[in-house]
Amino acid sequence: MKKVHIIGLGLLGGSFALALKKAFPGIRITGTDHNQQHQEEAVQIGLIEEIKDVAAPDTDLILIATPVHTIPDLLRSVLGKIDKNTLVMDFGSTKAQICQSIADHPNRENYLAAHPIAGTEFSGPKAAIDHLFSGKILILCELEKTNLELKGKAYEIFEALGVKLRFMGPMEHDNQLAYVSHLSHISSFMLGKTVLDKMEDDKNILNMAGSGFSSTVRLAKSSPAMWTPIIKENKSNILEALNQYINNLMEFRDEIVQDDYKKLFKKMEEINRIGNLLNLEK
Amino acid sequence: MKKVHIIGLGLLGGSFALALKKAFPGIRITGTDHNQQHQEEAVQIGLIEEIKDVAAPDTDLILIATPVHTIPDLLRSVLGKIDKNTLVMDFGSTKAQICQSIADHPNRENYLAAHPIAGTEFSGPKAAIDHLFSGKILILCELEKTNLELKGKAYEIFEALGVKLRFMGPMEHDNQLAYVSHLSHISSFMLGKTVLDKMEDDKNILNMAGSGFSSTVRLAKSSPAMWTPIIKENKSNILEALNQYINNLMEFRDEIVQDDYKKLFKKMEEINRIGNLLNLEK
Numbered sequence: 001m002k003k004v005h006i007i008g009l010g011l012l013g014g015s016f017a018l019a020l021k022k023a024f025p026g027i028r029i030t031g032t033d034h035n036q037q038h039q040e041e042a043v044q045i046g047l048i049e050e051i052k053d054v055a056a057p058d059t060d061l062i063l064i065a066t067p068v069h070t071i072p073d074l075l076r077s078v079l080g081k082i083d084k085n086t087l088v089m090d091f092g093s094t095k096a097q098i099c100q101s102i103a104d105h106p107n108r109e110n111y112l113a114a115h116p117i118a119g120t121e122f123s124g125p126k127a128a129i130d131h132l133f134s135g136k137i138l139i140l141c142e143l144e145k146t147n148l149e150l151k152g153k154a155y156e157i158f159e160a161l162g163v164k165l166r167f168m169g170p171m172e173h174d175n176q177l178a179y180v181s182h183l184s185h186i187s188s189f190m191l192g193k194t195v196l197d198k199m200e201d202d203k204n205i206l207n208m209a210g211s212g213f214s215s216t217v218r219l220a221k222s223s224p225a226m227w228t229p230i231i232k233e234n235k236s237n238i239l240e241a242l243n244q245y246i247n248n249l250m251e252f253r254d255e256i257v258q259d260d261y262k263k264l265f266k267k268m269e270e271i272n273r274i275g276n277l278l279n280l281e282k
Numbered sequence: 283m284k285k286v287h288i289i290g291l292g293l294l295g296g297s298f299a300l301a302l303k304k305a306f307p308g309i310r311i312t313g314t315d316h317n318q319q320h321q322e323e324a325v326q327i328g329l330i331e332e333i334k335d336v337a338a339p340d341t342d343l344i345l346i347a348t349p350v351h352t353i354p355d356l357l358r359s360v361l362g363k364i365d366k367n368t369l370v371m372d373f374g375s376t377k378a379q380i381c382q383s384i385a386d387h388p389n390r391e392n393y394l395a396a397h398p399i400a401g402t403e404f405s406g407p408k409a410a411i412d413h414l415f416s417g418k419i420l421i422l423c424e425l426e427k428t429n430l431e432l433k434g435k436a437y438e439i440f441e442a443l444g445v446k447l448r449f450m451g452p453m454e455h456d457n458q459l460a461y462v463s464h465l466s467h468i469s470s471f472m473l474g475k476t477v478l479d480k481m482e483d484d485k486n487i488l489n490m491a492g493s494g495f496s497s498t499v500r501l502a503k504s505s506p507a508m509w510t511p512i513i514k515e516n517k518s519n520i521l522e523a524l525n526q527y528i529n530n531l532m533e534f535r536d537e538i539v540q541d542d543y544k545k546l547f548k549k550m551e552e553i554n555r556i557g558n559l560l561n562l563e564k
Contacts, residue, residue: 117492121557137490166489179480180491184498187473190530191466192556193549194523197530198461206559207448208419209462210399214560215497216466221557224550228543235538241476242535246528248472248479253524256517261510267475268506274474275403275503277488278496 001156005055005062006031007074009042011119012091013065014128016161017047022130023160030055033125034066042125057083060153064090069229072101079107087150089114093177093226094233095141095170109147112154113170115139116163117181121221131162138163141170178237183245185219185227186238192220283438287337287344288313289356291324293401294373295347296410298443299329304412305442312337315407316348324407339365342435346372351511354383361389369432371396375459375508376515377423377452391429394436395452397421398445399463403503413444420445423452460519465527467501467509468520474502 001024006013009031017029030052033039042048055062055078062082064074071092078088079102089112092098099113118136120127138158143151158165168176195217199205231238255263283306288295291313299311312334315321324330337344337360344364346356353374360370361384371394374380381395400418402409420440425433440447450458477499481487513520537545 117490119492119494121494137492139490172484176480176484176487176490179477180487180495183476184473184495186531186534187469188498189550189553190527190534191469192553193530194465194527195461196553196556197526198458198523202454202458205458205462206556208399208421208458209560210401210419212401212403212501213462213466215500216470217556217560218497219494220553222550222554224547224554227550228547231538231546232541232543235541239535239538241480242531242538244479245472245476246531246535248475249468249524249528249531252468252472253521253528256513256521256524259514259517261514264513265506265510268471268504268509271471271474271478271502272504272506274478274488274499278491278499 001027001060001153001160003027003056003059003061004029005052005059006048007033007062007064007078008066009033009038009047009125010065011123011125011127011132012116013063014042014047014125015118015130015132016063016065016091017042018128018130019133019161020157030059038125045125045128047125047128054081055086059086061087061089061157064088064092067226067229068092068094068098068233071098075102075111076105079105079110082107082110084110085150086110087112087146087153089154091116093181093230095139095173097233099142099170108145110150112143112146112150113141115141115173115177116161121218123223123226134162136163137166139166139168139173141168141173143167174234175237175240178234178241182230182234182238183241185222186231186242187245188217188219189222192217283309283342283435283442285309285338285341285343286311287334287341288330289315289344289346289360290348291315291320291329291407292347293405293407293409293414294398295345296324296329296407297400297412297414298345298347298373299324300410300412301415301443302439312341320407327407327410329407329410336363337368341368343369343371343439346370346374349508349511350374350376350380350515353380357384357393358387361387361392364389364392366392367432368392369394369428369435371436373398375463375512377421377455379515381424381452390427392432394425394428394432395423397423397455397459398443403500405505405508416444418445419448421448421450421455423450423455425449456516457519457522460516460523464512464516464520465523467504468513468524469527470499470501471504474499 029048030050031048071090116138118133311330312332313330353372398420400415
């Protein structure tokens, strides 16, 4: 791994750069970001060596780590310019439309669709941390469509990042992620909104908030520039998950109205097992 | 602080005992719990010196740390048996019905209504930790109704716990807590249910869950034995908050259906400020 080019120098792109620098001393990383300030910060804090619009011809890997709606165009453009030995990977949070957009591209085998389940509620190059991916899940889609040698290169990188790999189809990916990621961001944003609205009457209400509230509302700090496109790209799956969630809340609400506390107790008891399933103790 | 009696030896009662032992060497703590096993564990792991149904006559403080629905009866019974120098305090998560239940009690001035905004999603004496209250908010209601000397005793304890005090009326307390505590427990339980239901079709879905999901669903591990009574006691306030939350989710859902991404972006951007308000960076 000698030359890497990163398009999008935010939390994911920046953290990827830091992890590679640690794992491959002497690596040369170039990059670009449509945000001028982020681009300059990325050089200043040493995420990349040089700002470059286009990757050098002998680049080992080009990573696209921009908001999902920009990825199909970028990906087609990048795939049109590379040579045979360059692997192209993206970190988009939805995968179906991206995979479909380059399905028939002559250089399809140079591409690998990836999604790291890693992030914080912060964004931008300054939020980058070298261990962001360590121990985290990385989902790969349509691995069979990537060239064998380039797959070898990819595995070298994944080992350096310390990720745990999962494999699934892009449609399945987008549906499941709507439930375990996109929905919890929306629930958190709306919890934040509900309390902020209440704050107009009770301005000191947040003084009463404990760590439980902070934990559930943490994701409401997430970037709208990242999340608006995810909602758009994954609209139908998100609507499915969101409607299920609203139905569950309304059913719970109705059980409170009906004073059906036995049912509420039993329901909460059944849900408790999610703690063990997620190893929340750890 | 020489003699303390604790009714309810769970997470709160147990952690209170540990904090007092640290702050007041030589203190003698007795206690009781309707759960036989918890009671014995509390002695075994050294939370209390001795199991006792009733406090000794010269006890400095009796703490009631049981589920909220049991507090009014226990409190009346305890207040009926104490001498003038004993302070009685409860840690119930709702305060209006409790304060009302002893409003006319001849020993009202021996009572102080308290609610520490502290806890974890675990319960029982083994979950007790000595620093649970350190740096946390503790809300006091109707402080003016407590005897001056006993208030002095209470302040000595609060200083030892390291809590930050807040003062408010019991009605205001219950309404605000519905928003910043009770609602986020329900939102978390229902998020857990939505994903568990989905798991019936996609049994590996939790393999895809990242730290964001874990954070929002953490409270779904909370004890139904604690939360069912809270929902019952604070029914009207919880319904108010829950209905606001459901309305906000439905509005967000409708904006997705209508592809109104500009509005969604702006909305999420406005909610972002809750991060700064809660100092979530820290």
